[in-house]
Amino acid sequence: MTNQPLCAVSSLHFSVPDLNHKPLFGSAPILEILKNINLEIPRGSVMGIVGESGSGKSTLGRCLVRLNSPSEGKIVFDGKDIAFCGEDEIRPLRKNLQMIFQDPMSSLNPRRKIGQIVASALVACGESRAQAKDKALFALDHVGLSRDFANRYPHQLSGGQRQRVGIARAIALEPKFIVADEIVSGLDVSNQAQIIVLLEKLVAELDLTLAFISHDLSIVRRLCDRVAVMRAGEIVEQESSDNIFKNPSNEYTKALLDAAPLPEITPGWI
């Protein structure tokens, strides 16, 4: 059982009706967002999902935690196929499927205090209020926010601190699996570095499995064990992190690597 990957996706398809081209009568044409995705995420590993905007990486991330329902295929999580199970069936699993969102400002309720925001997920999973509060404070400690942050509102925090709250909310439930969707792309470099170091620490300490979505291969390099490169809804290359950066085989991966600006002078890059 433990040798099985925590999350295994096979021949996953996701499509939506293309309402921009819907004829007046009849049904709209089908737009395929994800085409035949095969992906395995081993326990305790960090999987990087990389691609340009519009490549479907966020849609895949949302499918993994079943915020989107796929149209075909299998998502086996912890030995159970969750691709088509209903809301009643998936609710007990939600505790183990957490997500950290890209924009921390719009994913935190501006009218509630940080402590309440983190604790509400715990209360929803059946913890008592007192217990939820303790665990929320503990989670805030874990991401490096002191206890007085629990009484502040999201607008009183900086971007990096808000993203830490997003992480605290996800880890408070002690989930098995977290999808982190572009969580550092809105932050400046020194905050990016701090968040990545924090994630490295949490993955090691809490035995997390992480799917890390990003458009920047440079960030993925430091954190991930395996990398899947996506383009136009398909995975074009899937390799261990060492291999993909040393000998990229796919042309598109090479182009992505080339586009990442390195902090050194390279004449002719532009």
Added chain:
Amino acid sequence: MSERPCLEINNLSATVNHVGERVLRSVSLSVYRGEVHGLVGESGAGKSMIGKAVAGLLPRAVKIIEGSITLEGISLDDLDEKGRRHFLGETCAVIPQDPLTSLNPCRRIEPQITDRLIKTLGWKKTKARSRALELLEEVHIREPKRVLRAYPHELSGGMRQRILIASAFATEPKLIIADEPTTALDVTVQKQILKLIKEMEERHGTAMLFVTHDMGVVAKICKNVSVLYAGKVVEQTDVMSLFSGKNNHPYADALIEATPRYDKPDHSLVPVDVSINQILASEILEADKIWKGVGND
């Protein structure tokens, strides 16, 4: 250099509502024609603030308390409100950070580019339109005619940023302030946009103030760079010597180490060390002491 700088900022300080700490601490820099000057720092370092001070777009609460800004040999203090607006409208343009919120969603692209030509330069509408078409071709937009009729929501992020670049260059300004123009874009589009900015900048010989937090971008596009911390310039040098890694301020090196890079994972994404923050804090304290001493005399 005998040539006159396009933009010269001298000893500029600003505070919020005349009270408390300075948000800009005696900033001095000059930018020459055809040169890209990078402003680098963490968020809150005041890098956008400098750009806004030049363009006259500072929030009301922020007051400039000393120093001067000279653009094309004319000091902005010498002009009255109306004259300044007119002068800035002709000689200076801004490429904003967020291409989504910087275009009016209810208007087509065409008037959003031609407005400045018609209002600031007094051009005829037809002439302005043909100039807009020309510009869209220059920024490599296919089907420029269709795009002129389109609304912002019909275009992708990269396209919108191209349009903002086109409209910045529309009046042939002497100075362009690019405020993190590629932060909202993904890496492949970022490269295209940087290439485009460089190309346009070289063709038009514009001076440019390039605000960014990414040392990678600085290395690729800037000639000179000012590293800012808490509104103070801690390092001002040309990029060649900055990235050769000698005689830099430790904070500049720390920012380079914090930049993600895939080829040296052990030397990337290193958070700025506490000791460096202490050095910076004491430097700022020192600078404030000197400044207050001068002010009391």
